[in-house]
Amino acid sequence: MTIETDSLALKKMINKQWKVPWELIELIEDIRVKLHSMQRQVIHTFREGNTVTDALTNEVIDSQEKKEYHSFNELPANIRKCINIDKAQIPNLRIRTRKINIQ
Template sequence: MRFSRVTIETDSLLLKNILQGNWEIPRNIRNIVEDTLTLMQYFTVNIEHTYRKGNTLADYLANYAFEVIGRQQFNTYSELPLQGRKILNLDKHSVPNLRIKNKAIR
């Protein structure tokens, strides 16, 4: 596709700092990080930290992957689970995602 500029968005501040060279690479993810750093040499890369609340669909799909046995792949909107389609529709219509914490009333 001949991309020259790439933006990496992550909800992991740890990963952002590792990819920017600010922090040491943990041994358990060294291989994938080194592969990513190699690929980054071919592009102008901007790395952004996105809070999880701003990345609801990705967070949902990551949790979904842990719950489902076997590899999952969604190629079309209709293949997404109902909750994923709801999240995508809300995002498409710029409805903000609010994370509400229940606090005990004293």
């Protein structure tokens, strides 16, 4: 089993590819120990592959309170939508536009 993160920096720090800032050394080391004991690895996923987690996180940040959901129907509509899109395997694409200056 793998654990996905949309933070490439976090993944590289956990996998000892990047130097860990001193403020995070203990926390990262705890994460490494737990991952090792559970025999898990961390991989990077783009933010587009993490829409459900982002939606849940934003819900908590916006409300500033602890929330618990015990069934799919209790979830806010935008989060149910993200889950249904994931289940249907509809791709979530990142589209960047570039402004062209015509002189």
